Amino acid sequence: MNKNYLDIIDPIHDFIRVYDHELQLIDNPIFQRLRRIRQLSGAHLTYPAAQHTRFEHSLGVMHISGQAGYALNEKGILKSSDIEVLRLAGLLHDIGHGPFSHLFEEIVQKKKISHEDFGKEIILKSDIGDDLTKNGYDKKLITDIAFGNSKFQFLNEIVSGALSADMMDYLLRDGYFTGAEHAKIDHKRITQSLEVYRKKLALERSALYSFESMMHSRYQMFKAVYFHKTVRAAEVMILEALRLSDEEFGFTSFNLNEYVQLTDEYVLSKLISSDSPKLKRARQLAIDYQNRKLLKCVFERILTSRNHLGETKTNELRTLISKKSKVDENEIFVDSSVTPSIPLAPSKKESKQIILISHENRKSSAQEIPISKIPVVSAISGFMNILRIYTHVKNRNKVEIAAKSILGELK
Numbered sequence: 001m002n003k004n005y006l007d008i009i010d011p012i013h014d015f016i017r018v019y020d021h022e023l024q025l026i027d028n029p030i031f032q033r034l035r036r037i038r039q040l041s042g043a044h045l046t047y048p049a050a051q052h053t054r055f056e057h058s059l060g061v062m063h064i065s066g067q068a069g070y071a072l073n074e075k076g077i078l079k080s081s082d083i084e085v086l087r088l089a090g091l092l093h094d095i096g097h098g099p100f101s102h103l104f105e106e107i108v109q110k111k112k113i114s115h116e117d118f119g120k121e122i123i124l125k126s127d128i129g130d131d132l133t134k135n136g137y138d139k140k141l142i143t144d145i146a147f148g149n150s151k152f153q154f155l156n157e158i159v160s161g162a163l164s165a166d167m168m169d170y171l172l173r174d175g176y177f178t179g180a181e182h183a184k185i186d187h188k189r190i191t192q193s194l195e196v197y198r199k200k201l202a203l204e205r206s207a208l209y210s211f212e213s214m215m216h217s218r219y220q221m222f223k224a225v226y227f228h229k230t231v232r233a234a235e236v237m238i239l240e241a242l243r244l245s246d247e248e249f250g251f252t253s254f255n256l257n258e259y260v261q262l263t264d265e266y267v268l269s270k271l272i273s274s275d276s277p278k279l280k281r282a283r284q285l286a287i288d289y290q291n292r293k294l295l296k297c298v299f300e301r302i303l304t305s306r307n308h309l310g311e312t313k314t315n316e317l318r319t320l321i322s323k324k325s326k327v328d329e330n331e332i333f334v335d336s337s338v339t340p341s342i343p344l345a346p347s348k349k350e351s352k353q354i355i356l357i358s359h360e361n362r363k364s365s366a367q368e369i370p371i372s373k374i375p376v377v378s379a380i381s382g383f384m385n386i387l388r389i390y391t392h393v394k395n396r397n398k399v400e401i402a403a404k405s406i407l408g409e410l411k
Contacts, residue, residue, distance in 0.1 A: 008059065012172050016063045021084075021135045022091060026059075029260075030128055031095065034058060036263035040174060041100045042234030043225060045292050047178040054094050054101065060169035061159070065090030067191045068158045068165060077196050082155075088137060089145035089159050093166060095119045095128065098259070099251075099267045100242075103235055107242050108252045116147045121256050148346025156346040157201035162354065162371065163190065163211070167343055171217055174225060182220035186210040195357045197366045202355035205367075211354065212376040219341055219380045227337045227386055233294045236333050236390055237285045241271055244282035248274070281330060295333060295390035298400035299407060303385040317406070321389065325402035332399060333390040341380045342371050 006023065007015040018026065025031055034055040043050040069083035078086075096119025098104030105115055120143050123129050129139040144150035148160055160166050168187040175183025193207035203211060225231065246252055249270060251262065271279070271286035288294070314334045322329040345351045355368045372378050387407070391399040 010056065010060065010063075012060055012169070012176060013063050016059050018059070018062075021131075021137075022062070022087065024131050024135070025088075025091065025128060028128055028131065030122060030126055031055075031058075033260060033263060034094065034097070036265060037097055037099060037101060038264055039101060039170070040178070040225070040231075041103045042238060042289070043178065043228075043231045045234045045289075045294065046228055046230045047180075047225070049179065050174070050177045052173055052177045054097050057169055057173055058091055058094050060173060061093055061165045062087045062091035064165035064168050064187060064191060065158055067188070068194050071192050071194055072196065075195070085137065085142060085145065086155060086158060088132070088142050089155070090165050092119070092123055092128070092142065093146040093159050095122050095146075099262045099264045100235075100238055103239055104242070104251075104262075106239055107246065111252060113252070118256070118259055119143075120147060122260070125256065126260075148348075153199050153346075154196045154201040158194075160344075160346050161201070162215075162343050162345065162351040163194065163201055163203060164343070165191075167218065168214070171214065171221060174221060175217075178225050180221060180224050182224055183217045185214045185217050187214075190214065195355075197355045197357060200355055202357050202366060205356040205358045208356060208374070212374060215342065215371075215374075215377045216380065218343065219384075222339055222384055227339075227384065229297045229300060229388060230294065232335055232337060232388065233297060233390055234289060234292075236335050237289045237295060240333065241282040241285040241289070242267070244285075245271055245274070245279050248276060248279055296393050296396050297388050297390055298396055299387075299389040299403035301387045301407060303387055317389075320406050321399060321402045324405060325395070325398040327391065327395045327398050327402075331391055331395050335388045335390060336385070337388070338383060338385045340383055342377065 005017050005019045007017050010016045035053050037054045038044065039052050039054055039057050040050045066083060066087045069078055069086045072078040073080065073083055096115040098108065098115060108114065123139055123143045132139040132142060141150060145152065145155045145159060148156040150156055157163060158165055168185060168190065171183040171185055172187065189207050189210045193204035195202040195204060242251060251267065268286055268290060271282055272290065274283055314336065317334045318329050318332045321332050340350050342351050351371055353368045354371050355366055358365050389399065389403040
């Protein structure tokens with residue numbers, strides 16, 4: 001008998017089963033492009049093994065989405081056909097990511113565009129969507145679930161949110177490939193304990209400790225990996241190179257055919273091979289990035305504010321530090337890294353509540369409680385906001401003295 005699936009070996013999930021209709025999408029060049037976009041942008045320059053990509057992460061999200069779907073199917077909440085749709089939404093949730101993952105997001109957001117906008121375009125207007133339709137799936141529904149816009153809120157929350165397959169896979173995968181010990185989470189316990197209450201995703205109270213542990217792991221991963229000062233040094237360099245070269249290359253132009261050609265190495269090679277005088281600084285930053293000649297952090301402060309400093313404030317700081325240190329403004333880099341300690345809901349707003357289901361004496365009861373009131377989580381609730389000043393090694397002492405003088409009292 002012919003099999004309609006294959007099993008892909010994966011270091012996080014052991015085996016990921018992929019069915020024929022899913023393999024058709026995975027083999028599409030647009031999806032294969034995700035192999036050439038690193039999951040953690042420049043983190044491999046600090047954690048050498050962090051070479052994993054959006055490709056295997058997307059397979060992992062599909063896998064965990066399916067596990068969640070099967071758990072809800074056993075409880076009579078989902079049909080088998082719903083699981084197929086959920087897996088496809090998980091598979092395609094990152095299809096629109098640009099080069100250098102979330103770094104590219106920092107560039108395009110100025111144009112009020114996100115990787116999700118590109119993702120919607122790809123699913124609805126490319127042959128990815130055509131393949132879905134040919135196999136009998138509603139590409140609009142899959143798009144809506146993948147990007148948190150469907151009327152089925154609990155399905156949206158399985159793909160992205162505080163109990164999401166996306167977060168469970170990236171924490172496990174990023175922890176494994178960076179070697180960080182902070183991302184040990186019991187994702188199987190969480191997925192098996194999922195429930196639905198009033199069309200919202202809920203969790204059995206007995207799995208609350210696993211949820212607390214996951215929130216703490218995420219917080220620690222931001223501190224130890226995602227916002228690591230050397231990781232951000234590499235990323236600040238690529239961000240600046242992208243900003244300086246966007247007008248020349250049109251990296252952020254909303255042209256789907258051009259966009260799906262963009263990968264990490266494609267952009268890096270374009271920058272390095274350019275002989276345009278306008279791109280001299282961008283080219284040098286790209287060369288230094290490639291050769292790991294990174295900027296040095298000379299000032300760091302954890303702020304109590306929940307907001308980015310913004311471009312205007314950042315430019316003002318650069319000017320002040322430049323004048324005081326007598327170092328060219330172009331040699332000074334101000335980085336404001338901000339994220340909510342609790343992950344965002346599919347609506348892109350901060351997750352506020354979690355619904356806990358208790359089963360006692362054959363009766364079920366639900367309680368909606370603020371996430372910030374959960375003991376372990378309350379200790380980390382709020383925002384992580386880190387301000388750093390970077391410069392080239394030759395300017396280190398001058399810029400450090402100036403930055404401490406100007407920013408010493410900043411809160």
